[in-house]
Amino acid sequence: MIVTSPGWTSVRESFFSWYWFRHSFSDVLSAFWLDVKMFLILEAIVLVFALLVALCRNSRAPALFPLRLVATVYTDLFRGIPTILLIFLFGFGIPGLAIKGVPTDPLVLGGAALVLSYSAYVAEVYRAGIDSVHTAQTAAALAVGLTRGQAMRYVVVPQAVRRVVPPLLNDFISLQKDVALLSILGVIEALRQAEIDQGLNFNSTPLVAAALLYICVTVPLARVLDHMQARARRRQQAVMV
Amino acid sequence: MTAVLELRGVTKSYGDRQVLKGIDLTVNEHNAVALIGASGSGKSTLLRCIDLLEDIDDGDVLLDGEVITDPSVDPIKIRRRLGLVFQAFNLFPNMTIAENVALGPRRAHREPKDEALARAHELLERFGLEGRERDYPDRLSGGQQQRVAIVRALATNPRALLLDEVTSALDPELVGEVLAVIRDLKRDGMTMVIATHEMAFARDVADEVCFLHEGLIAERGSAEQILTDPQRPETQRFLRRILETQRL
Numbered sequence: 001m002i003v004t005s006p007g008w009t010s011v012r013e014s015f016f017s018w019y020w021f022r023h024s025f026s027d028v029l030s031a032f033w034l035d036v037k038m039f040l041i042l043e044a045i046v047l048v049f050a051l052l053v054a055l056c057r058n059s060r061a062p063a064l065f066p067l068r069l070v071a072t073v074y075t076d077l078f079r080g081i082p083t084i085l086l087i088f089l090f091g092f093g094i095p096g097l098a099i100k101g102v103p104t105d106p107l108v109l110g111g112a113a114l115v116l117s118y119s120a121y122v123a124e125v126y127r128a129g130i131d132s133v134h135t136a137q138t139a140a141a142l143a144v145g146l147t148r149g150q151a152m153r154y155v156v157v158p159q160a161v162r163r164v165v166p167p168l169l170n171d172f173i174s175l176q177k178d179v180a181l182l183s184i185l186g187v188i189e190a191l192r193q194a195e196i197d198q199g200l201n202f203n204s205t206p207l208v209a210a211a212l213l214y215i216c217v218t219v220p221l222a223r224v225l226d227h228m229q230a231r232a233r234r235r236q237q238a239v240m241v
Numbered sequence: 242m243t244a245v246l247e248l249r250g251v252t253k254s255y256g257d258r259q260v261l262k263g264i265d266l267t268v269n270e271h272n273a274v275a276l277i278g279a280s281g282s283g284k285s286t287l288l289r290c291i292d293l294l295e296d297i298d299d300g301d302v303l304l305d306g307e308v309i310t311d312p313s314v315d316p317i318k319i320r321r322r323l324g325l326v327f328q329a330f331n332l333f334p335n336m337t338i339a340e341n342v343a344l345g346p347r348r349a350h351r352e353p354k355d356e357a358l359a360r361a362h363e364l365l366e367r368f369g370l371e372g373r374e375r376d377y378p379d380r381l382s383g384g385q386q387q388r389v390a391i392v393r394a395l396a397t398n399p400r401a402l403l404l405d406e407v408t409s410a411l412d413p414e415l416v417g418e419v420l421a422v423i424r425d426l427k428r429d430g431m432t433m434v435i436a437t438h439e440m441a442f443a444r445d446v447a448d449e450v451c452f453l454h455e456g457l458i459a460e461r462g463s464a465e466q467i468l469t470d471p472q473r474p475e476t477q478r479f480l481r482r483i484l485e486t487q488r489l
Contacts, residue, residue: 139294140331145321145349145397154348158335 013203020205024197028206031193032213035179038111038189043175045115047168050122051161055152057123058130071123078120084181086113091185106185114182118175125167129160169225173218180214190214242269243305245401245432246291250300253283253290260286262456263300268401271430275443275464278453279479284436285328287453288403291434292325305400321349324394328406330386332378338365338389339374345397357396364392368422384415388422401432408439440483444468452476 002008056064056071078086090113095104103109133156141151183192190213194206246268253261260283268274276284289295291302293309293316302310309319333341342361346352352360362374368388378386387407394402404423408416420442427433427446437443443450443464450467452460452475460467460476471477 136327136329136331137333139289140327140333141344142294142317142320143292143323143325143327144345144393145317146345147317150348154344155333155335159333162335 015204015208017203017205020201020203021209023201024194024206025209027197028190028194028209029213031188032190032210034187034189035176036217038107038179038182039176042111042114042118042179043172046118046122046175049115050119051126051157053119053123054126054130055157057127058152060148075120075123078116079124081117083114083117083178084184086117087181087184089113106182106187110182110185110187114175114178118171118178122168122171125164125171126160129164130156132163133159166225166229169221169228173221173225176217176221177214244268244303245270245305246434247303248291248300249303251287251290251297251302252299253286253295253297260456261290261297264458266451266458268432268434270432272448273427273431273433273435273446275447275450276434276436276453277438277440277443277450277479282453283456284453285405288325288405288434288436292323292403293319294325317349321345321397322400324397324399324402326387326390326394326402326404326407328409330378330383330390330410332386332390332393334378337375337377338370338381341378341389342393342396345393350397361392361396364396365389368392382415383411384418387411387419391419391422391426395426401434402426404433404435404437406436406438408437438483440468440480452479454479
């Protein structure tokens with residue numbers, strides 16, 4: 001269908017040109033390293049920050065009520081705002097305020113927007129995991145003399161994290177792609193570099209090259225995810241027998 | 242005789258439902274008190290209230306003469322002096338058997354890791370669980386898991402051990418090994434409160450049997466007396482029902 005369509009020849013020339021692919025691939029690849037680096041750094045921060053948010057939301061002590069409130073408002077708010085809008089707000093709004101000492105680097109600001117947006121989702125994933133660990137486990141931990149905090153740390157959270165690894169990896173893949181949104185702040189990552197090459201040569205093949213690079217990372221990640229889900233299923237069945 | 246545990250007029254409600262309607266109970270040192278009664282009669286709730294996992298509405302619980310249900314008492318410190326074993330074992334699946342046993346000593350009593358693990362190995366060996374220290378709980382049979390749970394409760398040298406229907410979740414052929422452990426503990430002088438459906442076992446180990454009915458101790462006495470010559474019609478009815486499935 002595609003190959004026999006009337007416009008195929010021109011589309012093939014502008015998107016799938018082997019010549020332009022080779023011409024721009026090294027440019028896009030070196031820009032793609034920035035995506036990979038950003039992804040790894042942001043993901044690490046998200047994993048830690050989101051867990052803190054989840055723990056705040058799950059806290060029970062009356063003294064921690066303000067923290068619980070802040071965490072709840074945060075997740076509601078940041079899950080409600082489109083990620084691209086957050087990146088705009090952070091990347092152009094914060095430098096516009098011209099406050100001394102506040103960074104203006106688009107990598108930092110855009111990265112912060114991504115962290116805040118993704119942490120709101122990931123915190124909810126953690127929270128679901130924490131809630132899924134049976135209260136009997138907490139009771140058993142308290143019965144051996146642990147404090148509530150220790151029960152969380154040594155008994156509940158380790159089990160919760162193990163359970164939510166598949167949905168966490170799902171958010172991983174999503175974040176890996178959304179690093180490309182930083183291009184709207186002028187960060188020269190793979191997508192931006194591809195656009196530059198596209199503009200220079202009036203040929204869109206560099207965009208396809210960028211897409212290929214994203215796939216090279218996300219597909220293996222997805223396979224790892226499938227594998228882990230299958231393993232989790234097997235474990236669950238083993239427990240039920 | 243020193244009273245280790247004492248309950249005075251303990252009441253507990255969940256919403257509108259009053260589960261405990263005024264429980265008085267004294268457990269002397271080295272004694273075992275068996276709580277019998279139908280499901281829902283309040284046995285488990287009573288044990289959870291003693292371990293301060295549930296707040297009581299009224300009355301007092303005393304441990305070695307100290308009122309532990311007073312709001313000024315830190316429940317964590319009290320739980321460190323008591324051991325509780327659950328019906329469903331509740332072992333920590335993310336830890337090995339030895340780590341399960343050593344968790345309380347390490348984290349609650351701040352023992353050094355090596356010391357706590359060495360003692361865990363020692364205790365596990367004493368209860369016939371040597372060689373399983375590095376296994377995870379799901380590799381063990383139900384009977385073994387429950388024995389580990391008992392060892393875990395013993396690891397912190399509790400003043401008294403609370404056992405909540407510890408054989409009810411087990412296959413019949415695994416009940417014996419767990420009861421044998423409790424008999425050993427009784428012989429060694431452990432103070433115990435045992436909620437159980439095993440009447441023959443209660444007669445074996447219990448110095449006193451209390452029959453719980455609708456949130457009250459309807460009848461109490463020596464095991465022999467309650468189990469062979471119950472006075473109250475509720476007790477007679479309950480025992481008759483139990484006897485249809487078990488033999489004394």
